[in-house]
Amino acid sequence: MRRLLSDTLVVTxxxxxxxxxxxxxLLAFTLQPIMFVLLFxxxxxxxxxxxxxxxAEYLIPGIIVQNIAFGGFVTALGLNEDMQKGIIDRFRSLPMSRAAVLAGRTSADIVTNGLSMTILIVTGxxxxxxxxxAxxxxxxxxxxxxxxxxxxxxxxxxxGLLVKSPEAANSVGFLAVFPLTFISSAFVPGQSLPTPLRQFSDVNPFTIIVNELRWLWTGQPSPDQLWQAFAWVAFILLVFSPLAVRRYRRAAGR
Amino acid sequence: MGAVSATIGGPSSGGSETTVSPEAAISARGISKSFGDVRALRGVDLDVAQATVLGLLGPNGAGKTTLVRILTTLLTPDAGSASVAGIDVVSDQNRLRERIGLAGQYAAVDENLTGLENLTMVGRLYGFRRAAAKARGRELLEQFDLVEAAGRPVKTYSGGMRRRLDLAAALVAKPPVLFLDEPTTGLDPRSRLDLWDVIEKLVSEGTTVLLTTQYLDEADRLADRIAVIDHGSVIAEGTPDELKDRVGGERLEVHLEDASQAAAAAQALVGMSDELPAQSGALVRVGVRGRSGAIIEAVRRLDAAGIGVDDIALRRPTLDDVFLALTGHAAASEDQA
Incomplete structure (x- = not known):
């Protein structure tokens, strides 16, 4: 366990x-969010x-959630690159904790997400x-x-471990996250959407997270509950971390 | 690999190793591995004595890399067993990883880190404290002539510098057993020679090396013993000299004045050998039974057939001949001078 922590720190x-x-x-983490805030x-x-x-009060929580969901694309790019270039093999030939490669990657995202969130809040x-x-x-x-x-x-x-190239990781990520964030309450109220999109928006986890964040920061009443937001976080984590670990084992064991 | 007339009976590079070493640094028995329907390895046996170099030769896709990946714990074999530095490669992976170094053909170093940062990171992942990892990194940078580039991101390095850094990273924990997977593929001749010097020095200091390569001159220069692998099996094993002897004795090489007479020349020489002469352009090659008188007899036969000779020489078989005889095809097609 101590090994996992120290190795994760090294990889982070x-x-x-x-x-x-x-x-x-660096531009992607700093200027790009500012640009989006100003445009919207x-x-x-x-x-x-x-x-x-x-x-402005409506927008900031929404754009922060969108931005932070995208933050992980560095992990996809980085892991894919590491696979292609043999760095994963180097790691696997070392007496280090195996989980540290993925944990170190995702932990680094917390830092970069924190950075862009700070920039977004200051801009806001x-x-x-x-x-x-309070x-x-x-x-x-x-x-x-x-x-x-x-x-x-x-x-x-x-x-990142699933697709063949960093470029593919980028475009698949874009295609998945963009509609999810736009068909949610991140930028426009759900009531303004056509009925099928509104129904989707209402159950979209992005909507729930954004609504709760809005409530926590500006006091706007939310139709959802805070526990639902954290439940979604836990659900995503519990589904995708084992998937990623399994995929890592398989992809690396070739 | 010039066709210089051979010096026979040169010093045998194998030394006086007995056939079975109880203290083998690497020992594999019956290693098999399949990927889906593809049988990459079919029961490989291998022994490498301490402080020697085993050259693993074979065409692309023969199973060399798969074997290296199994011996370095990156893959688990379907069947068979193996130990490296006395440690089982399946049951004791973490302990084994502390005792081996791996340098691969893709130079697995992080391009965005500097040379020193790369080595420090590897050191810390071996469990060194930061200061100790850094000190070891500096030591290696000095040893590999990378001091001036220590603070530059690796993406600014040349191919040779990357390979040296990759090898340095494999040596961070001073492993007794080193695996080099095509360490000089794609390097310029100068960098290859430098890397060979480094490898020879390591072996003289007691490191055991398993080296895969497509370059037969590399194997000839570095390897104490050679294992030829094809279609997932070891098809020949021995010292370079033993393998050359196995192919047969002296080779006669005749360069003709006129390439169009090659067939006639081959015909003229047929009686001197148990095999059919091989032709390529103006070059006719054939294995001869004995050394003495072979050149005179060949000249006489060619003269009688009215064939003009530019140059004629006897030489020992090279590993190229060995490879061709064993696998039925040449080793590396590209970059072979």
């Missing part, structure tokens, strides 16, 4: 070292009617977002967002 560190050296990745707030914002509060505060709840609720919201991001890292880990 390895995955983070590359960040400042890969400008395109000032291009679509005027045309979208939201219940209570301003669009500048354009008119504000926390309107500190405890704000913190609980941060925990919800980060654990949701962590669970999604395992979805991407599975994906």
């Amino acid at each position: 560190e390895r995955n983070l070292i590359r960040l400042p050296r890969a400008p395109e990745l 707030r000032y291009v679509f914002g005027g045309a979208i009617r939201v219940p209570g509060g301003s669009y 505060l500048i354009i008119g977002f504000s926390f309107q709840t 500190v405890l609720h704000v913190l609980l919201g941060l925990v919800l967002a980060l654990t949701f991001g962590y669970a999604f890292s395992w979805v991407f880990a599975f994906l």
Whole structure:
């Protein structure tokens, strides 16, 4: 167990070292979220009617959830690259904890997700977002967002090990996550959607997570319950982490 | 591999190893492995004595890499057993991983990390503390002439530098047994020679090496013993000299003035050998029964047939001849000078 922790730390560190050296990745984590906030707030914002509060208050929790769900794509890219380049073989020939390779990868995502979430919140505060709840609720919201991001890292880990190339991982991830976030309450209220899409949006886990985050940070009433949000996080984690581990064993054992 | 006239009876590189070494650094018995319907290995037996090099030769897809992956715990065999450094490769994987080093053909180092960061990471994954891992990393960088590049990301390295770093990473824990899977594939001649020097030095210091390669000159230079593997089985095993002797004695090589006479030349030489002469362009090659008088007889026969000779020489068979005779096809098609 101590071995797992220390090895996970080493692998996490390895995955983070590359960040400042890969400008395109750093841009993805910093400037891109800012761009999205500004586009939504000032291009679509005027045309979208939201219940209570301003669009900036409505938007920030939604865009944070979308962004954090995407954060895991680095895990998909990284794992796929490591498989192709033989680094996984190097790891497997070392007397290290096997789980540390995946755990280190997904743990690094927590750090990068934390980074982009901070940038998003700061941008939000500048354009008119504000926390309107008790500190405890704000913190609980941060925990919800980060654990949701962590669970999604395992979805991407599975994906990255499944597909043949980093490019494929990227496009499959995009195709899966984009519709899920857009057909949810992340950017527009569900009531504005055509009926079939609204029905989908109502049961979409993204809607539930976003609604709860909105409630925790701005006090907007939510039709769902907080436990449902955490239940989804747990569900995603419990389904995809064993899948990823199994896939890792099989893919590496060739 | 020039066709220089042979020096016969050169020093045998095998030394005085007995056939069975109870203290073999690597020992495999009946190793089999299938992937779906493909039988990659069919009952491989292998022994490598301590502080020697075994060269594993074979065409692409013969099973070399599969065998290496089994012996380094990356794969589990379907049948058979093997031990490396006295440790079972299936039942005691974690202990074994502390005692082996693996350097592969894909230079498995992280491009985004510097040379030093790569070695430090590997050291820490072997269980060293950070400071100790770093110190060992510096030591290796010095040994492999990478000090100046220590602080640069690996993506700026040349192919030769990457291979050296890859090998250095395999040596972090000073393993007694080293597996090198095609360590010089794709390297320029200069870098190959450098890497060979490093490997020879390690062996002289007591490291046991299992080396897979497609380059027969590499095997000839480095290996104490050679195992030829084809279609998942070891089809020949011995010192390079033993294998060459097995193919037969001296080879006669005749370069003709006119390539169009090759068939006639082969015809003229047929009586000198038990085999059919091989032709390729203006070159006719044939194994001869005895050394003495072979050249004179060949010249006389060719002269009588009215065939002009540019050059004629006797030489020992090379590992290329061995490989061709054993597997029915040449070793590496590309890069063979």
